[in-house]
Amino acid sequence: MKRLIQRGLMFGNLIRVDSPALIERYNRALKGISGKQTKLKEFHIDVSGFSPEIGEEFKDPLYLNPNGCNRQFIILTVDQKKAPLLGAMFSTSRGILRQFIADNEAKLFALTAHDAVAGELMNSVYDISDPARLFDIRKIVIEADTTQSHVKNARALAEKIDHFQTAPNAWYDDDLIAQMIDLARETGDVTKVPVDLGVQEFEQGNFWTAHFGGLYIFRDVESPCVVVSGDKDRMERFPRLPFVDTTEPNRIASFLRKNDLVEPLVKERGASGARILRQKMEFILVDAATSAGMELGDMSSRTLRHVAQRMGRDLPQAFHGLAALVRWAEAGGQWPRIDSRHPAYFYTLRARPDHPDRDLINRLLSELAPMDFRQLFICHKELFYASYATWPDEKREFVAEFLHRDYMANKAGARDKLFGGREDPLKVPSTTRKRTREQVIEMVGPWGAVKGR
Incomplete structure (x- = not known):
């Protein structure tokens, strides 16, 4: 570390x-x-x-x-x-x-x-x-x-001041005045500098907890569910809510779609999201290469392309899936079929930028796409640190240097590019004439029209 x-x-x-x-x-x-x-x-x-x-x-x-x-x-x-x-x-x-x-x-x-x-x-x-x-x-x-109970004393002093100002004959109550003076020595002038913190309440609806190996509890959504990272055998006693394991991508994908929680990183051709996918490809490549004992050289993008060429057919399916999507977005390639059965699927998604639980959803996605170490670092530091300790030394050097150079230099900008802000839906022409399948893909992307916010 x-x-x-x-x-x-x-x-x-x-x-x-x-x-x-x-x-x-x-x-x-x-x-x-x-x-x-x-x-x-x-x-x-x-x-x-x-x-x-x-x-x-x-x-x-x-x-x-x-x-x-x-x-x-x-x-x-x-x-x-x-x-x-x-x-x-x-x-x-x-x-x-x-x-x-x-x-x-x-x-x-x-x-x-x-x-x-x-x-x-x-x-x-x-x-x-x-x-x-x-x-x-x-x-x-x-x-x-x-x-030293400043808040408690300030609250007591405020009550006595109110009594002093409203109660009949309070001006003549020497004991009350003495008590107020003693409290004021501790609290200062609470009429000019209030220090009563009061009692504050915060709702906890959907959340992640580290207990039981890691649980994502979504109960304030249309189709509630618990996503289990740890031992799901203990979850049989969960009341009311169904649960799904992180090793069941189809069921998780269905849950995310039902509740309209995610959107694709690349929604149309030429989109800037393709650059993010290229970086994810590098992350996957580094994981595969270092796991195979290959050296990364100077770790530049050019050197990594040579590493990819040497690996050839040994490259992970997730890498090939993202490469096909980048070709579709940048070079007019064929639309790739990437569904929840494909290892690249969760690497192509992010939480809806306007969703109140955006950070929680992106935390879950980072766990489902663990080779994307940048998202793991941003969204799920607990899992990032645990994973980092198990990686080959060369990967740890690449990860530490990349995060230091590319992420820490502009954290706000990186987060905005990765997770987005509120966006306008894609404008789809309202004409009703029949279109070919290729024209529809060209217009709205392989996932279909983006749903209204």
């Missing part, structure tokens, strides 16, 4: 904590949450305040996430919203934490100037030993406060 760390592809954007004051605040919060304290003089934290160094010190990677179902967090700075979430057990957790920080940024900025803020992503489930418990998770509630 050293290559990834050196290039900022692993543990990147973590927040460095080396100030004695910040460490003391962190320890106060950690003591209140777990009863433990760190002896480290320097460490790094993610968006939740989890530190891999402290996890190693405690020999407990779940010291802020007991049982993996109610993640606790410690906020030392609002800059944590830019950090990743390490060891995510649910695909929604990072988004919820970032949203919480963004929604309360001014209040958190004021609070963290003097203390750490600690809280928890709470749901009604405290044990997920049974898969059925996952269906009890519908709503995530966040309550947070500083270690």
Whole structure:
């Protein structure tokens, strides 16, 4: 993993904590949450305040996430919203934490100037030993406060101020005034600088969880389903929802089509998506070549073409399928028949750009097309890191260098090209005259007209 760390592809954007004051605040919060304290003089934290160094010190990677179902967090700075979430057990957790920080940024900025803020992503489930418990998770509630109860005291002060301003003769209540003064010493002027974080709720509809080897739970779609990455024998006890295994591409493809969750990367001839398919071909080629023990030379596109020529008939079917699709898109070649039985099928798809669960769908697609290491890195880092550890050394060098050079240099641009923004549907002429099959393909592409959004 050293290559990834050196290039900022692993543990990147973590927040460095080396100030004695910040460490003391962190320890106060950690003591209140777990009863433990760190002896480290320097460490790094993610968006939740989890530190891999402290996890190693405690020999407990779940010291802020007991049982993996109610993640606790410690906020030392609002800059944590830019950090990743390490060891995510649910695909929604990072988004919820970032949203919480963004929604309360001014209040958190004021609070963290003097203390750490600690809280928890709470749901009604405290044990997920049974898969059925996952269906009890519908709503995530966040309550947070500083270690010195600034939020609780601010709420109490606000109530007393309201009573002071509205109750008869409150102006003459010396005890009430004294209490208000004492609380104000702790909280400051809450009328000018509100610090009450309140109680925030977040819906958790469709999500991925690392539990039970990996599950994609789609329940807020027209035809609900659970996609199982791990041991599907344990899924027999799932209530209500049918399940499908990731080794059943036909059934997964049917589920994606029924719910209109995906679209083709290349929808018409000459589309820019063909360039993305060419890159996917290189990724597949690198996987096949390094698995066969072949050297990649300088790893340039030209050298890789020579590698492909040497491999010839030993190239994977997924490579040939994408090559045929590129020929159709760029050179007017014959329309390739690529359905869910073809190894290239899931490499040709992406989530609908306007779908609210776009990231979740692309995460699933990355697992179904694992040789596309770039999408795996972007959408499913847990699986990427696990896979990276098993790859030949030459492939690891190629992957680390490609991601560093081509992706990290322009992450936003790369994501936009790969996963798209909101697009207008293809304009199909409304004439009713009969067309030949070739004319229809020329007009709307091999998958047919794109459905309305």
